[in-house]
Amino acid sequence: MLLMVPFARLLMLLCLGLALAGCERVEPVRLAALMPLGGPAASVGQSLREGLELAVDEINQRGGLNARPIELTVVDSTAAPGGLEAAYHEVVATDPLLIIAGTSNVAVALKPLAEADRRLLFGLVATAPALTENATWSYRYWPLAAAEVPAMLAGLPPDENLSLGVAFLDDAYGRSVAEGLAEHVRRRGGRGLMIPFALTTTDYSDLAQTLGDTDAVAIVAFDAHIRAVLEALEAANYRGRRLASSSGALPAMFDHPAAEGLYVAAPAIYNPSFLVSEQTRQTYEARTGKPFDQYAANGVDFIRLLDGLLVDREVSAVSLKARLADGFAYAGLFGNVSLSAGGHDIEFPLLAARVEGGRLVYR
Amino acid sequence: MPARFQPRLTIRARLAIITLAGLVVLGGLGLFTVRGAYRALEVAYGQSMAETAQAMLGQIGGSVVARLDQLERLSDRAEVTARMRAANRRPLDAGPDTVLSELLRDAFIDAERRRFGRSVFAQVVLIDRRGLVVAATDPPARPLLADRTWWRGAMARGRHVGGLAYDPLLDAHGLVVAVRLDDARGQPLGVAKALLSAGWIIREAAQAAQLAGNTDIHLVTADTRQIFSTRPFRFLEHVDDRRYVRASRAATGNGAGGDDFVQVTEGGRARVYAFASSRSAPALGHLGWTLFVGRDARQVLAPAEALELRISVAYAVVLLAGLFAAGLLARSLARPVLRIRDAASKIAEGDLEQRVDLKRDDEIGDLAAAFNLMSDRLRDSYHALTAEIAVRQKAEADMAAQAHRALESEIELNTLIESTDDFIWFVDREGRLVLWNSAVSDYRAQRGKGPVRRGITAADMLPADKAAEWEELYRRTLSGERPIIELELSDGRHQTFAFAPMMREGEVIGASVFSRDITVRRAMERQLEQLASTDPLTGASNRRRFMKQAQVEWERSQRYDSPLSLLMIDIDHFKSINDTHGHAIGDKVLKAMVMECIARLRGTDLLGRLGGEEFAVLLPQTPAAAAAQTAERLRQALAELSVATDNGPLRFTVSLGLACRVGAEDTVEECLRRADAALYKAKAGGRDRLVVDPSASGVALESDRGLAS
Incomplete structure (x- = not known):
């Protein structure tokens, strides 16, 4: 047994060394995210968070960002004690690489803080134009209102004297899309009927009645509003063409009876032929048991975009900002995403699609 | 010189070494297998991905070809061909055909945007066969483009795919393509040139990239500018500093155009990049583009990693099992051997009853049985040897004692033999x-004999x-x-x-x-004999001796039939002599008589005193006559003899009786009886005479004062 003793010691030392090696602490890449996980936008925030976490886990499983694990901290903007600003300061205290703000309300609220602190702020699922107006440190990864218009207009018949009713959420985003639609109709010799409604509106019967004589109705709002308007239109026996902004392309809309035949501006993620997105959809739905939507896709793609921007580069806000300043094209979940040099809006295309038979058919 | 150090390897140590060596070899084989698997997977992946890259390039090229076809189909449109034909006859300074330009814009720009919200062609330009711009989606500044490479290429070969170019007027990058438009008779009408937008290239590349699944795709020009990437990228940015580019150049000898794969580290992760050149892709072959397909090495090598994990687990199990088995084997071998060793040690210390109780049906069991048998025999031999030693020791002790005694004896003997004259x-x-x-040595020395030597x-x-x-x-x-x-x-x-x-x-x-x-x-014996056989007074034979000697002579006489005579002599009146003169005188008379007889007799004659004053004389070889004469002479001599006394000389006489052996049957006693009878007659007859027994024939029986019968 004489030789067995030193061998056993050697074996123990080896195991200890391996264990210690495995326990070696690597500085993580910290990301902070604030988004509504409760309230009316909870579903958006939940999907966004799940998308972020999916991509973070995916990258960490592969070894992390430049061999550094990503540490994501998600704070409910609706439940932060002390308010959103306090939550911001709390997450900033951890010195994250950047801050993710989910939805326009959160992003716009955090923008001045981030700009003041010279912290990178990314607004996901954030349509508000103010987010990136005169911004230095604030960016957006979501289509601008202008991207909705062409895809929505593809659903219009080629008639030139078309009357288009536009029911839109009365916010900057809604107004912007509505105006783009109306301008296009006007240029084609048609007529645009603009009907704004508030976020809290629940009865759209009057709106439906008002829009009853139009050739087409375009709805620019969140999915709940779109459904409500569609139901009201259906109740009013509206027979014209119906268009919806990208919120109308959520999976929850596909099975809605009122959504049948709805033309929507849809991101490419719902295209089963788009294999990259299809694989992510399968992974997400297996992980969460929920339908994959553009909010989750936004979260997934943002982390992947971040990984792609910083691979083999210094992981720092300065390095990232410099990378962003050069602009880029990116083939992500939403297809060809691009950021123009010096720009702050990372856009992805919206495609013309139609809800048919409980599914989205791209044109 | 110190002895060489010989480390002692126990059975367990040897087994441990052998086991570890075997496990090391096994581990090495496993490692070799895993490494081989890794390499095989790398090669397989690389080859597969290279083929995929080729397929992707082919798809992209196919898309380009499709767009070229799309351009070429312009010649199928009657209005286009008519206007082109007319344009070829126009003056050189004629401006662009706006109708045709609108047609181009609608067909190639607006329709795509209407349908898909995007554009494929950044620009389409129609040029007549003279090189003059006829129409364009965005008319170029220069009307004459006959010096352009794409124009010459298209006119010469029918199609031309140029490289990527930046159009400052369009402020757009794109792939320059051109096709020759021919009429129905095949006559060239001109060239349709287009700038396929960078966006379209990216979309097509992205579409093709879906073939590769979840991988990194990079499309790079011959001069290492990026056209497409699945990561955020800038169109036509230089990427010659990218690891995968440098590695690919190194792999292909710093020359573009090769299919292979390399492994690089990106972002701290090992990645395998397969790459393929566009040489076999339609429409793109001459452009020298390279498509890189990268995947996380761990994903690529996941099967090998799984194999490694399985092998590691198996190895760990085999290691543990091997060590356990080796331990068991060592235990099964070492323990019994140690037991045998310990038993042997105890036997060596003297405990011969030590035995090893190992009931095993193997060599160890045989060894234990042999050991026990050896121990039994050793014990028996030891006991026997001990007994023998004891016996020998006793014998030696005895021998020593004997030797000591012998020595003592020898000393004693030496003392004894030296102390004796024997x-x-x-x-x-x-x-x-x-x-x-020394008596021997002295004797010989005294006799002048040679020295005594051992x-x-x-x-x-x-x-x-x-x-x-x-x-x-x-x-x-x-x-x-x-x-x-x-x-x-x-x-x-x-x-x-x-x-x-x-x-x-x-x-x-x-x-x-x-x-x-x-x-x-002997002298004493003789003396004793003498004393035992002679009369102490006279020195004559005593009766015992006389009778013994007489018997001897009698038997000789009978044997040889020789004459033998016996005389009986008696001193006359001896009693009166003793009485008169004393016994001393009597003794002197006896002595004198004997001396006188001895003097007169022969040496062969035997005189014996039979008792008192009675004497006998044996005369061997003497017949009667001679005996008579002898007798007579004796008588006369004795008669003349005198013994001195205090009273003067004393004379005495004797009477004699003579007998002779008569025949073989006669005996000494009988003859003496006859001689005694004759003596009696002599006494009776007046003494101082000889009487011869009648058995003695031829002899006068009596003398004067002599013979009588």
Whole structure:
């Protein structure tokens, strides 16, 4: 047994060394995210968070960002004690690489803080134009209102004297899309009927009645509003063409009876032929048991975009900002995403699609 | 020089070494297998991905071809061909055909945007066969484009795919393509040139990239500018500093155009990049583009990693099992061996009852059984040896005691033999002198004989005849006899020689000779004999001797039938002499008579005093007549003899009776009786006379004062 003793010691030392090696602490890449996980936008925030976490886990499983694990901290903007600003300061205290703000309300609220602190702020699922107006440190990864218009207009018949009713959420985003639609109709010799409604509106019967004589109705709002308007239109026996902004392309809309035949501006993620997105959809739905939507896709793609921007580069806000300043094209979940040099809006295309038979058919 | 250090390897250590060596070899084989698997997977992945890259490039090229076809289909449109034909006849300074330009814009820009919200062609330009711009989606500044490479290429070969270019007027990058438009008769009408937008290239590349699944795709021009990437990228940014580009250049010898794969580290992760050149892709072959397909090495090598994990687990199991088995084997081997060793040690310490209780049906069991058998025999041998040793020790002790005693005896013997005048010597089995005492040496020295030496024989010491006798005596002694002889030595001594065998452990090792001077004894014996056979007063034979000697002579006389006569002599009136003169005078008379008889008789005659004053004379070889004469002379001599007394000389007479042996049946006693009878007659007849027994024939029976019958 004489030789067995030193061998056993050697074996123990080896195991200890391996264990210690495995326990070696690597500085993580910290990301902070604030988004509504409760309230009316909870579903958006939940999907966004799940998308972020999916991509973070995916990258960490592969070894992390430049061999550094990503540490994501998600704070409910609706439940932060002390308010959103306090939550911001709390997450900033951890010195994250950047801050993710989910939805326009959160992003716009955090923008001045981030700009003041010279912290990178990314607004996901954030349509508000103010987010990136005169911004230095604030960016957006979501289509601008202008991207909705062409895809929505593809659903219009080629008639030139078309009357288009536009029911839109009365916010900057809604107004912007509505105006783009109306301008296009006007240029084609048609007529645009603009009907704004508030976020809290629940009865759209009057709106439906008002829009009853139009050739087409375009709805620019969140999915709940779109459904409500569609139901009201259906109740009013509206027979014209119906268009919806990208919120109308959520999976929850596909099975809605009122959504049948709805033309929507849809991101490419719902295209089963788009294999990259299809694989992510399968992974997400297996992980969460929920339908994959553009909010989750936004979260997934943002982390992947971040990984792609910083691979083999210094992981720092300065390095990232410099990378962003050069602009880029990116083939992500939403297809060809691009950021123009010096720009702050990372856009992805919206495609013309139609809800048919409980599914989205791209044109 | 110190002894070489010889480390001791126990069975367990050897087994551990062998096991570890085996496990190391096994581990090495496993490692080799895993490494081989890794390499095989890398190669397989690389080849597969290279093929995929080729397929992707082919798809992209196919898309380009499709767009070229799309351009070429312009010649199928009657209005286009008509206007082109007309344009070829226009003056050189004619402006662009706006109708045709609108047609181009609608067909190639707006329609795509209307349908898909995006554009494929950044620009489409129609040029006549003279090189003059006829129409364009965005009319170029220069109307004459006949010097352009794409124009010449398209006119010459029908199609041209140029490289990527930046159009400052369009502020757009794109792939320059051009096709020759021919009429129905195949006559060139001009060239349709287009700038396929960068966006379209990216979309097409992205579409093709879906073939590769979840991988990184990079499309790079011949001068290492990026056209597409699945990561965020800038169109036509230089990427020659990218690891995968440098590695690919190194792999292909710094020349573009090769399919292979390399492994690089990106973002701290090992990645495998397969790459393929566009040389076989339609429409793109001459452009020298390279498509890179990268995947996380761990994903690529996941099967190998799984294999490695399985092998590692299996190895760990085998390691543990091997160590366990080795431990068991070592235990199964070492423990019994140690037990045997310990038992052997205890046996060596003296506990011969140690045995190993191992009931095993293998070599160890055989060893244990053999050990026990050996131990039994050892014990038995030991006991036997111990007993023998004890016996031997006892024997040795006895021998020592014996030796001591022998030594003591020898000392005693030496003392004894040296203290005696007897001759004592010892010879060995060859009759060689071994030991002698000083008496022997002195005797020989006194006789002037040679010195006595160890090893000499009888032949060396004695004359030949004597030596032979002695040798015979030695022989007899050595054979176990104990002869005793008596010799008279040259100096007149009488010596007895007693021979005795010398024994040692039941074996005759020699002979001892003890020789005693019996001269005195013999003299004494003679004296005793003499005393026992002679009359102490007169010196004549006493009755016993006379009768004994008479018997001897009688038997001789009978044997040889020779005459023998017996005289009986009696002193006349002897009693009166004793009474008168005393016994002393009587004794003197007897002495004188005997002396006178002895003087007158022959040496062969025997005079014996039978008692008192009665004497007998045996006359062997003497017939009666001669005997009578002898008798008569004796009578006369004795009659004349006188003995001095205080009262003067005293004379006496004797009476004699004579008888002779008569026949073979006669006896001494009978003859003496007759002689005594004759003596009685002589006494009766007046004494001082001889009377002859009538058995003596031819002899006067009586003398005057002599014979009478």
